Amino acid sequence: MSLEKIDGALFKKILIHSARVLEQNKKVVNSLNVYPVPDGDTGTNMSLTMEQAVAEAMKIKSDDLKRIVDAAAWGALMGARGNSGVILSQLFRGFALGVPEGKDSLNPKELAEAFKKGVEEAYKAVLKPVEGTILTVAREAAERMILEAKKSKDVVVTLEKTIEHAKKVLQKTPEMLPILKEAGVVDAGGRGLIFLMEGFLQVLKNPSVLDEYKSEEVAAETGPEPANINVENLEYMYCTELILQTENSSPDLETLRSQISSLGDSLLITGMNNVIKIHVHTNHPGEVLEKALKWGELTKVKVDNMKLQHEEFVKNSANQSLGHEDDGEVKDTEIVAVVSGDGLKEIFNSIGAGVVVEGGQSMNPSIEKILSAVEDAKSTSIIILPNNKNIILTAEQVKNLTDKKVFVVPSKSIPQGISALLAYDPALSAEENARRMGDSLENVITGEVTFAARDSKWNGTDIKEGDVLGIMDGEMVAIGRDRKEVLEELVEKMASKKQSGMLTFYYGEEVTQEEAEDVAAKMAEKYPDFEVEVYRGGQSLYYYIVSLE
Amino acid sequence: MKNIVKNSLGSIHISKEVIAVLAGNAAIECYGLVGMVSRKVSDGIVDLLGRENLGKGVEVKVTEDELIIDLYIAVRYGTKISEVANNVIEKVHYSLQQYLGFAPDKVNVFVQSVRVK
Numbered sequence: 001m002s003l004e005k006i007d008g009a010l011f012k013k014i015l016i017h018s019a020r021v022l023e024q025n026k027k028v029v030n031s032l033n034v035y036p037v038p039d040g041d042t043g044t045n046m047s048l049t050m051e052q053a054v055a056e057a058m059k060i061k062s063d064d065l066k067r068i069v070d071a072a073a074w075g076a077l078m079g080a081r082g083n084s085g086v087i088l089s090q091l092f093r094g095f096a097l098g099v100p101e102g103k104d105s106l107n108p109k110e111l112a113e114a115f116k117k118g119v120e121e122a123y124k125a126v127l128k129p130v131e132g133t134i135l136t137v138a139r140e141a142a143e144r145m146i147l148e149a150k151k152s153k154d155v156v157v158t159l160e161k162t163i164e165h166a167k168k169v170l171q172k173t174p175e176m177l178p179i180l181k182e183a184g185v186v187d188a189g190g191r192g193l194i195f196l197m198e199g200f201l202q203v204l205k206n207p208s209v210l211d212e213y214k215s216e217e218v219a220a221e222t223g224p225e226p227a228n229i230n231v232e233n234l235e236y237m238y239c240t241e242l243i244l245q246t247e248n249s250s251p252d253l254e255t256l257r258s259q260i261s262s263l264g265d266s267l268l269i270t271g272m273n274n275v276i277k278i279h280v281h282t283n284h285p286g287e288v289l290e291k292a293l294k295w296g297e298l299t300k301v302k303v304d305n306m307k308l309q310h311e312e313f314v315k316n317s318a319n320q321s322l323g324h325e326d327d328g329e330v331k332d333t334e335i336v337a338v339v340s341g342d343g344l345k346e347i348f349n350s351i352g353a354g355v356v357v358e359g360g361q362s363m364n365p366s367i368e369k370i371l372s373a374v375e376d377a378k379s380t381s382i383i384i385l386p387n388n389k390n391i392i393l394t395a396e397q398v399k400n401l402t403d404k405k406v407f408v409v410p411s412k413s414i415p416q417g418i419s420a421l422l423a424y425d426p427a428l429s430a431e432e433n434a435r436r437m438g439d440s441l442e443n444v445i446t447g448e449v450t451f452a453a454r455d456s457k458w459n460g461t462d463i464k465e466g467d468v469l470g471i472m473d474g475e476m477v478a479i480g481r482d483r484k485e486v487l488e489e490l491v492e493k494m495a496s497k498k499q500s501g502m503l504t505f506y507y508g509e510e511v512t513q514e515e516a517e518d519v520a521a522k523m524a525e526k527y528p529d530f531e532v533e534v535y536r537g538g539q540s541l542y543y544y545i546v547s548l549e
Numbered sequence: 550m551k552n553i554v555k556n557s558l559g560s561i562h563i564s565k566e567v568i569a570v571l572a573g574n575a576a577i578e579c580y581g582l583v584g585m586v587s588r589k590v591s592d593g594i595v596d597l598l599g600r601e602n603l604g605k606g607v608e609v610k611v612t613e614d615e616l617i618i619d620l621y622i623a624v625r626y627g628t629k630i631s632e633v634a635n636n637v638i639e640k641v642h643y644s645l646q647q648y649l650g651f652a653p654d655k656v657n658v659f660v661q662s663v664r665v666k
Binding site for chain 1: 554555556557577578579580581582583584624625627628629632633636639640643650651652
């Protein structure tokens, strides 16, 4: 059966169905999105743009082709979302310009010319066209369509040939745009455009395709609400998604499907040439990956625990229904502290640090490590306590890498960190807290007893490897062979700075509890004006960390 | 200053001009944007001299704790201007983050002209 013309009634169906095909495949398009900004929303944006185009077109009650096309173009323009959405709207706009007034149907040649006009208009709206995008695919497709329309009077044949060519061009987009090649994907917008054209073709071949999904929609509407899912009955726990690049350029998807279908349900396998996307709910994501590996290289893998997702969902909806209890000023602040030693970690946790990152002297945590702690924290305002002067800068860098509000309180030592934590008041804003905590750093004197890692010189004194050093606020004030003697000398120096206060000892992993308590008892006797406390810090490198405030 | 990246060994200073060129180049790749509009006299002189000025239409403001990029653009008639401007902001923010290692605090777009032809 050959089809020579497209009229208004058919064009409406084409719009509805191609929008639907794109909607159904938007995740595929999203997964390809790396340019211009890799935010994975190209498919969603194009789909929303199409949705508006369809909605406007449906407002036209008659089957007047020109009016329908104009309405769709207007809808696309108003609904344009994202870069690809704006481009799509321009393709529509140009297409509408290419359909003459009073026209009631389009033959292949007229269709091709309108498409070409669309591309021309679309190119006018960009200063520096980047090749390898939806624009390239559209341009090549339009040119091929003009050519094919000369050969055939059948719209179906013309469009089939055009799509075939468009797919070839799409495959070449990684060669044109290096960023695509790096990511191992074809252009997302171009892929979206081809989904639209495929929807177009499906309607031409089978105009009753629309009736088929009427029943599906009814079924979907009466389906269970997500909130009613019984988590206990969740048969498969992990939503597993992966993108697979096969060596074989035309893999047998059916075989792959049968291999994976036994591992779970909700299986979805979509593929184009040698890129395949697999989506499945399973209890054995590992097995799915193994099976997939036999087919080629994995480029993207995502495994979500649906049970947790569901709990999150229920929690969120519960929160929403409760209303915003804690709106207004964001007081919800979390403190991320960099600490080494299990005892100190516990102490930090117990006095209010939400997240503790392992690290300290000679084992500075990476920016990534602090960043991920910041990102994982539930609140949007974060205060970081680096607790070491070498980590302060690292912490500062994190500020620029996250959308969260991050404040760094430049604590140079564990005692300063603890002092800052004690100054924290949950009733205040993060900003105010950061200032208060910063001010509190001055109130504490830090003492550290450690050992020399190698021979060196300090202020004319020779230091030998293994010598015990007493450090007060970063300055070396005592040196010796015995850690108890050095500690005593150090505390003497510290005590001379203050009349009274609280003297706290955190002993390290190499010091026994007996020794520490013995020392503390001696100190309590020697300095009756100070209140002495002793805790296990469990830190390495430092025998004792002493705080005086 | 916000355009200085420090590490334990030293610091990296990135000039406003460099940031302007990067931002300008990122912006002109955006669909719907058909030109950068100069607001500075010096840009006008450069135009007269016929030299290519990649940072044209871009103003970079750096303070102690903020980096702000102002972009003066021309858009194509018949595009959804708000969306084009949004895309420009996203693209410039993303590109600067990629190239510089830190993102601007604000990217402001001023649509100065709309081109019909």
